[in-house]
Amino acid sequence: MDQPESCKVLIEGHDDDDNEDDNAGADESHLIHMLNMILSGTARLNILLPTATILSFTIFTPILTNDGHCTNFNHWLMAVFITVSSISCIFLTFTDSFQTYSGKLYYGLATFTGIWTFNSRRKKPPEPSLYKLRWGDVFHALLSLVAFLTFAGSHFDVVLCYYPALPRKVTNIVPLVVGFVISVLFVVFPSRRRGIGYPFMLKRDAVYIR
Template identity: 35%
Template sequence: MEEIAGVAVKIYDSMNQDNPNNDGVPQRGRKRQAIAKKVQKTFARTSMLVNFLPTGTLLTFEMLLPTISNDGQCTHVSTIATHALLGLCAASCFLFHFTDSFRASDGKVYYGFVTPSGLSVFKSGVPVEVPKDERFRIGFVDLLHALMSVLVFVSIAFSDHRVVDCLLPKVSEKDMKVVMDGFPVMVGIICSGLFFVFPNTRYGVGCMAA
């Protein structure tokens, strides 16, 4: 408050309005920076696990999650939507590990599901002969890879503070930090060892062979 020619004049500082702490960074800017740092930490913790997921699954999850979860401030509807998104992405991780492909004599690549009797291509009436090799039959390794892929996705999803804040709001931040820091590392070590012992030999939808 200053007095000019006997008239009291109150001077407003726009910086102080947005930033009561007067540290040079507006409150909104600090909030965006905090969110960006959390997302960056999530990717840093889980970057080694992405190779175990079908291409595009994690990208789709990270693109839709901010809109659905409202940055962790979920309503009843957004909580259901977050569960649905987690379920769909986990299902894609599981199912895509039961797909494979082959290059036919016409130079085209055909995809299909592996079954006990062989490869069942997605497109019916293909003009080429579908191979009947043993490698196109479903086996224990396919189930193992599918389950590990789902486990990897779950560990990555619950390393995101938006999922935790939305689905587990009553869990203390300290306890969740311990889980978020340790669980992805543990899953990465276990799955890396299992993938090394049981390597992936399929070239399915979004699942490149190791």
């Protein structure tokens, strides 16, 4: 008599485990979905952050700062280089691209009247109104500029050149905090631009749609 009761208890316990497994599976699926959304937005940072500018900055900074051992001439030279890099950072943020019905890709600069194409001024996108300059583009440009200045200011050679007494903990923590905040803002407020260097194959997805 005792054996059937034990079996019954075991069976009921097994049903509870199934329910818990189903709930755990649902939570895991929801978590994966949220992570995919975050990663999808983060993957677009290459158009909002100055990737090309950062690359050139990383290459030329050791040369212009003499590996951190700066003279007055190096100070001025590096200041000019940071200014030019900041301007290029903002400029690249305002670039966009479109594809014609024939499949040819054109790049241009977003303006208040539409897109000004570089390689063919006579070509227009299928829907010109979608490419007009908006206040959101200015917001993204400012975020991109802050991201670049944070990167530039925390560069090892720049720190040695301008403020060698700055604690190493500051140069390590500040870029992480600023990068995290900007990344969150980029995910929450994604850009509509597909500028120079941005892969056109990522034109549409579940999170970002023009």
